[in-house]
Amino acid sequence: MHVVVPYAPDAPKTRLKPVLSETERSTLARVMLEDVLEAVRETGREPTVLSTEPLEIDAPVTVDRRPLTEAVNAVVRSRTRSTEVKSSGSAAVAVVMADLALTTPEALERLFAPNADVVIAPGRGVGTNALVVRHPEFRVDYHGGSFLDHRRIADDIGATLETVDSFRLGADIDEPADLVEVLAHGTGRTADCLREFGFELDSTEGRLEVVRSVEP
Amino acid sequence: MHVVVPYAPDAPKTRLKPVLSETERSTLARVMLEDVLEAVRETGREPTVLSTEPLEIDAPVTVDRRPLTEAVNAVVRSRTRSTEVKSSGSAAVAVVMADLALTTPEALERLFAPNADVVIAPGRGVGTNALVVRHPEFRVDYHGGSFLDHRRIADDIGATLETVDSFRLGADIDEPADLVEVLAHGTGRTADCLREFGFELDSTEGRLEVVRSVEP
Numbered sequence: 021m022h023v024v025v026p027y028a029p030d031a032p033k034t035r036l037k038p039v040l041s042e043t044e045r046s047t048l049a050r051v052m053l054e055d056v057l058e059a060v061r062e063t064g065r066e067p068t069v070l071s072t073e074p075l076e077i078d079a080p081v082t083v084d085r086r087p088l089t090e091a092v093n094a095v096v097r098s099r100t101r102s103t104e105v106k107s108s109g110s111a112a113v114a115v116v117m118a119d120l121a122l123t124t125p126e127a128l129e130r131l132f133a134p135n136a137d138v139v140i141a142p143g144r145g146v147g148t149n150a151l152v153v154r155h156p157e158f159r160v161d162y163h164g165g166s167f168l169d170h171r172r173i174a175d176d177i178g179a180t181l182e183t184v185d186s187f188r189l190g191a192d193i194d195e196p197a198d199l200v201e202v203l204a205h206g207t208g209r210t211a212d213c214l215r216e217f218g219f220e221l222d223s224t225e226g227r228l229e230v231v232r233s234v235e236p
Numbered sequence: 237m238h239v240v241v242p243y244a245p246d247a248p249k250t251r252l253k254p255v256l257s258e259t260e261r262s263t264l265a266r267v268m269l270e271d272v273l274e275a276v277r278e279t280g281r282e283p284t285v286l287s288t289e290p291l292e293i294d295a296p297v298t299v300d301r302r303p304l305t306e307a308v309n310a311v312v313r314s315r316t317r318s319t320e321v322k323s324s325g326s327a328a329v330a331v332v333m334a335d336l337a338l339t340t341p342e343a344l345e346r347l348f349a350p351n352a353d354v355v356i357a358p359g360r361g362v363g364t365n366a367l368v369v370r371h372p373e374f375r376v377d378y379h380g381g382s383f384l385d386h387r388r389i390a391d392d393i394g395a396t397l398e399t400v401d402s403f404r405l406g407a408d409i410d411e412p413a414d415l416v417e418v419l420a421h422g423t424g425r426t427a428d429c430l431r432e433f434g435f436e437l438d439s440t441e442g443r444l445e446v447v448r449s450v451e452p
Contacts, residue, residue, distance in 0.1 A: 127401055142403065144360075145413075146420040146437075146444050165437065165444030168420060185343055187358065187406040197361075204362040204384060221362075221381065228362050228381030 021132060021152070022099050023060050023067045023114040026088055027053050030073060033119070039196045039232065044217055048210070052193060053077075053118040055208035060116065062125035063132065067116075070095065089162045100156040115160070116150045117143075121202050121210040122188040130184050137179035141189035142167040150189050155179040199230045237348060237368070238315050239281050239330040242304055243269050244288045249335070255412045255448065260433055264426070268409060269293075269334040271424035276332065278341035279348065283332075286311065305378045316372040331376070332366045333359075337418050337426040338404040346400050353395035357405035358383040366405050371395040415446045 032045040040048065053069070057079055060067040068080045070091055075081050084091035092115055099113045114132060116123070131141050131150050138158055143149035146165045153160075157177040161169045174181040191201050193210075202211050203221050218234035248261040256264065269285070273295055276283040284296045286307055291297050300307035308331055315329045330348060332339070347357050347366050354374055359365035362381045369376075373393045377385045390397040407417050409426075418427050419437050434450035 124401075130401075142421065144417070146416055163439070165420070165439045168437070168439075168444075185340075185346075185403050187401050187403050190403040190406070200362055201360070204381070205358065221384070223379070223381045223384075228384075 021065060021112045021114055022095070023065050023116060024070045024082075024092070024095050025053065025056055025060070025067050025116050025118050026070045026092060027075070027118045028072045028088075029075060033194065035194050036196060036199075039199070040217070048193075048213060048217075049119070051213045052121045052210050055206075055210050056116060056118055056120055056123050058208060059123045059125050059128055063128050065114075065132075069118075089160055092160045092162070096153050096158065096160065097156075100153060100158070111156075112152055112154045114150070114152045117192055119193045120149055120189060120191065121193045121208065122191045122205050124188055124207055127186045127188040130186060131189060134182040134184075136182040138170065138174045138181045139184060140167060140170055140181065141184040141186050143190050143192050147192065149192055150184075196230070200228060203230060204228075237281060237328045237330055238311070239276050239283045239332060240286045240298075240308070240311050241269065241272055241276070241283050241332050241334050242286045242308060243291070243334045244304075245291060246289060249410065251410050252412060252415075255415070256433070264409075264429060264433075265335070267429045268337045268426050271422075271426050272332060272334055272336055272339050274424060275339045275341050275344055279344050281330075281348075285334075305376055308376045308378070312369050312374065312376065313372075316369060316374070327372075328368055328370045330366070330368045333408055335408045335410065336365055336405060337409045337424065338407045338421050340404060340423055343402045343404040346402060347405060350398040350400075352398040354386065354390045354397045355400060356383060356386055356397065357400040357402050359406050359408050363408065365408055366400075412446070416444060419446060420444075 032049040036045050057067050068082055070082050070084060072085050074083055096113050100111050131139060137155035139152040140148055141150040146167045148166045148170055158179055193202060199214055199219060202214055218232045219230050222229050222231040248265040252261050273283050284298055285293060286298050286300060288301050290299055312329050316327050347355060353371035355368040356364055357366040362383045364382045364386055374395055409418060415430060415435060418430055434448045435446050438445050438447040
């Protein structure tokens, strides 16, 4: 299975602006990417970063400056149609988002395991946080509510679809409220990074919140 | 296993006030409860409603007017300590929240399966959406961030703890944004109820939203 992790170094996590400086958002995005890559490697697979820009990182990098949907479809097309790849029995492509900071190897194994034409781990807001494609005619279409479109596309081409019921894969880290989840459930370096930035969990007001002891 | 579903008919889903009338919130809360009970039954178990008030419903109802934590702890204490129950080998209590409208029998089986002293399906915001208790000294403490306290309590008494990685069990329906998840992923009557109220998914603005064709 070819595992791709899309990454856009130039637009780091703009919805975290209220709580993080631009440099911090870049650092956080990068650490989340590294956590995701590490989790993929722990499943015994070698991930490739699909980046909008050249990147210094300890992993193969494919640069594609086009929007996410086009870049991912180019990979899906080339892998699921290549006769060479097909005859080796590995014509499956997995696309795992770079901001799934709660990802564990166990959660990814649940994504990789089902033998369906399309496997999706939906994200909050009905997104597609991670998917596996084994059908040569399937194409992605990333946008709000993409899970519904992906389900429809699979149906249109007669592809079998399975969904993976995972809290960890469902939690993309986009907004300040999401940082609570990382501090509580994170098992990788992202939680350490947030603690180094001065974030900690606080429940003195009855409701759990993330507070910051130092300003950006 | 004794499965309890706590329910408070008098305070129906106040955070949904911006989009639903009081009567509608009552109806929705009730339909979500029934979906949860049905999912429990489909696993072959008979759920009991733990209600703050007497309730007409097709299930056994235990009325306990005390706050959630005290009411649940009374059940946990009585089941895990009773010699009669213990000798029958079923001294486990499961507590499943009534607003888990995405719950399926498959998700519940993943909660019921592990043989740990305590099993938790965390919710968004680090809550405890569903748990199983097999240890006589474990006590719940429901509030913001209860997952962290439950983990600490298990640790303090030397109880083994497993977490269940489930998007469905992690999604309690509290806020208007949560209705999108029900319409996209719901498999029970709650999604139908929202459609009858006039809600539908709309992605014309690029981002998926729930819109309402009729006013409350």
